[in-house]
Amino acid sequence: xxxxxxxxxxxxxxxxxxxxxxxxxxxxxxxxxxxxxxxxxxxxxxxxxxxxxxxxxxxxxxxxxxxxxxxxxxxxxxxxxxxxxxxxxxxxxxxxxxxxxxxxxxxxxxxxxxxxxxxxxxxxxxxxxxxxxxxxxxxxxxxxxxxxxxxxxxxxxxxxxxxxxxxxxxxxxxxxxxxxxxxxxxxxxxxxxxxxxxxxxxxxxxxxxxxxxxxxxxxxxxxxxxxxxxxxxxxxxxxxxxxxxxxxxxxxx
Amino acid sequence: xxxxxxxxxxxxxxxxxxxxxxxxxxxxxxxxxxxxxxxxxxxxxxxxxxxxxxxxxxxxxxxxxxxxxxxxxxxxxxxxxxxxxxxxxxxxxxxxxxxxxxxxxxxxxxxxxxxxxxxxxxxxxxxxxxxxxxxxxxxxxxxxxxxxxxxxxxxxxxxxxxxxxxxxxxxxxxxxx
Numbered sequence: 001x002x003x004x005x006x007x008x009x010x011x012x013x014x015x016x017x018x019x020x021x022x023x024x025x026x027x028x029x030x031x032x033x034x035x036x037x038x039x040x041x042x043x044x045x046x047x048x049x050x051x052x053x054x055x056x057x058x059x060x061x062x063x064x065x066x067x068x069x070x071x072x073x074x075x076x077x078x079x080x081x082x083x084x085x086x087x088x089x090x091x092x093x094x095x096x097x098x099x100x101x102x103x104x105x106x107x108x109x110x111x112x113x114x115x116x117x118x119x120x121x122x123x124x125x126x127x128x129x130x131x132x133x134x135x136x137x138x139x140x141x142x143x144x145x146x147x148x149x150x151x152x153x154x155x156x157x158x159x160x161x162x163x164x165x166x167x168x169x170x171x172x173x174x175x176x177x178x179x180x181x182x183x184x185x186x187x188x189x190x191x192x193x194x195x196x197x198x199x200x201x202x203x204x205x206x207x208x209x210x211x212x213x214x215x216x217x218x219x220x221x222x223x224x225x226x227x228x229x230x231x232x233x234x235x236x237x238x239x240x241x242x243x244x245x246x247x248x249x250x251x252x253x
Numbered sequence: 254x255x256x257x258x259x260x261x262x263x264x265x266x267x268x269x270x271x272x273x274x275x276x277x278x279x280x281x282x283x284x285x286x287x288x289x290x291x292x293x294x295x296x297x298x299x300x301x302x303x304x305x306x307x308x309x310x311x312x313x314x315x316x317x318x319x320x321x322x323x324x325x326x327x328x329x330x331x332x333x334x335x336x337x338x339x340x341x342x343x344x345x346x347x348x349x350x351x352x353x354x355x356x357x358x359x360x361x362x363x364x365x366x367x368x369x370x371x372x373x374x375x376x377x378x379x380x381x382x383x384x385x386x387x388x389x390x391x392x393x394x395x396x397x398x399x400x401x402x403x404x405x406x407x408x409x410x411x412x413x414x415x416x417x418x419x420x421x422x423x424x425x426x427x428x429x430x
Binding site: 023037038040041044045046047048049050051052054055122123125126127129130131133134137140141144 | 331360362406414
């Protein structure tokens with residue numbers, strides 16, 4: 001089994017979009033962090049994800065060989081062209097929401113990137129190796145914050161519980177596999193995300209229990225990101241992120 | 254291989270293979286003068302360390318058309334990489350090398366294991382605690398190991414922020430990765 005170049009590009013763009021969208025959401029905290037140290041930490045994590053996005057976009061552009069660049073992917077595509085998983089695009093909310101989302105995504109990414117290191121595609125394997133090393137720091141930080149917020153004050157506990165409740169239905173999508181994911185997996189290029197679910201659930205359950213946060217019932221879920229069907233939040237985000245290039249096409253620093 | 258003949262040191266026997274190969278590439282290169290020239294290119298965020306010390310400078314090759322300098326990024330989003338690429342080109346241009354191409358190589362992934370003992374000592378003197386794998390992190394000013402973590406992330410992606418409980422100074426710690 002193998003996949004063609006168009007499939008490979010589409011697959012790589014998914015990973016690029018995931019990284020770019022969450023990088024932007026994290027970067028929105030710049031100068032709004034609850035403390036100077038947190039401001040630095042959030043934007044440093046954003047920087048790691050931005051770097052990851054650039055590597056994936058750069059690789060997609062290389063595969064496409066049609067004049068696309070990392071910038072045209074980031075700035076010239078509309079909402080429906082983005083194929084990120086929805087959890088990444090949710091508005092940053094309060095600090096509890098940002099950290100809850102980050103923790104859930106960090107747990108997933110650590111496991112995903114760990115496996116992607118074995119990809120038969122050497123570029124994807126190399127990017128995954130870098131992402132995995134950085135991801136361990138992200139996860140350490142976000143899991144500590146969950147404990148502090150959940151087991152902190154009544155206010156911080158309630159906010160974190162609310163955040164986990166609001167995000168929970170978006171975690172289903174992390175483990176879905178469509179035809180392309182399946183083909184990439186069978187070709188030895190991608191990862192079987194469904195296989196990651198049990199271990200993710202085990203780790204998340206343990207952390208949330210320690211943080212005195214209860215696991216919400218899995219009675220709703222939203223999916224569609226990989227097909228370009230997004231929440232209303234992404235359009236608002238892009239209108240700000242893409243404004244300059246839309247108003248002044250080709251403008252450079 | 255002069256590099257491997259220095260005094261007994263536990264770090265030497267643990268020299269990672271990728272770093273051994275990097276040292277060998279420089280040692281056996283026909284372009285030694287260019288490797289030496291690039292020793293003046295520093296990490297803009299950590300000026301006591303050159304890109305060679307850091308393990309960012311990986312290889313230099315020459316074809317008829319160009320000189321190709323291969324570097325490996327420290328962290329995926331580190332903005333210093335852009336500055337470093339420009340500095341490499343500037344230094345070589347000033348030395349009369351016209352066509353310089355800076356190539357980025359991702360694998361093998363950069364690791365702090367590639368920092369030499371002398372680079373670690375210079376970091377400490379600069380006020381940044383060097384990365385530790387197993388030994389305790391110590392304050393770069395008073396060497397105390399009674400410390401507390403302020404933040405997993407500091408002023409740059411490669412550093413975390415700590416405070417010394419003995420002399421009370423906050424300090425940057427170069428994270429092992």
